[in-house]
Amino acid sequence: MPWKNQGGGPWGSGPKGPWGSGPQSVGPRPPDLEDLLRRAQDRLQQLLPGGHFSGLGIALIVIGALAIWGLSGFFRVQSEELGVVLRFGKHVRTVQPGLNYHLPYPIETVLLPKALRVSTISIGMTLIEDPARRGRTMRDVPEESLMLTGDENIVDVDFTVLWRIKPDGVGNYLFNIQNPEGTVKAVAESAMREVIGRSNIQPILTGARTSTEQGVQELMQKTLDHYGSGIQVAQVQMQKVDPPAQVIDAFRDVQAARADLERLQNEAQTYANRVIPDARGRAAQIVQIAEGYKQQAVAEAKGQSARFLKVYDEYKKAPDVTRQRIYLETMEHILGGAEKLVYDGGGSAQSVVPYLPLNELTPRRQPPGASGQPQQQSGATR
Secondary structure, eight states, rough: OOOOOOOOBBTBBBSTTTEOOOOEEEEEEEOOHHHHHHHHHHHHHHHSSSSOOOOOHHHHHHHHHHHHHHHTTTEEOOOOOOOOETTTTTTEEEEEEEEEEEEEETTEEEEEOOTTTEEEEEEEEEEEEEEETEEEEEEHHHHHHHHTTTTEEEEEEEEEEEEOOOTTHHHHHHHTOOHHHHHHHHHHHHHHHHHHSSHHHHHHTTOEEEEEHHHHHHHHHHHHOOOOOOOOEEEEEEEEEEETTHHHOOOHHHHHHHHHHHHHHHHHHHHHHHHHHHHHHHHHHHHHHHHHHHHHHHHHHHHHHHHHHHHHHHHHOHHHHHHHHHHHHHHHHHHHHSOOBBBOOOOOGBBBOOOOHHHHHOOOOOOOOOOOOOOOOOOOOO
């Protein structure tokens, strides 16, 4: 009795055996290659005029292929890129961002470097993944950052270089250097070591960062131009300049002492700026007073001399009258402020001329230092 039941048997209808269902396919069957080729041929014959490969059909296929080949020359240049068109591997032109066209491959090809983007390279430090912080953290790289100064000290320098491709040097950038980023990093580290090696540590740690950055940038640009790299160094930024960690505390003490020295010098200079102008002003005042006194004394002497000459001229004209006038003026000057009695020189009491004490009728002038009531005028004297 065969296992295959032709008309339905004790196991039901269909090809079944005594242990259940018959053999079943596992998963989808792979497509038949011959069937696919047959279907594609039928589809192509339906599209062609006449339903078979005629000369017109072949011409249409060739024209379509040429059209697709020609349209493949269109390409787009992004905003940060420049298009470098190569004709059989030779640089023929550079195109700006936007939609452009080149002869289809293999006649012309295009390269799209990021020529308008400013790139950054860090030297002496690197970013690493930090699982504890779930992000990236900065790690120091001593083999790149430790450098020897001109006065034989060691300094730890971390810096960043900003660079870009020259607009007119894209071809040099693509064909003259193999590893642009590695070249820029090596040149930057070499230039920084050379500049640091010519400098003392103290200016580097304090106020010479700008000049150091400028020197490194100029030296880098000179070296890269010598290589024909087509790279332009935009800026060099020194991020950290410190002594080695083993001696950093001692260097900070030295810097604090230098800061105190500068502070004391500034205070002394401030005091000198305040005192010296004051002393100069006083000296100028004394000189001006002396000069004024000199001019006054000279003017008075000249006036007295001129007066004496005029009096002498009058004396020569009338000696007696001039002599009497001079005598009276002198006596008036001497006796003008003194207490006095007029006595005519006679021997009798009748010769005393009565004198009206006019000075008592007016307030008397006291000499300096005098105190108390004014003195009473004494009686007549002989």
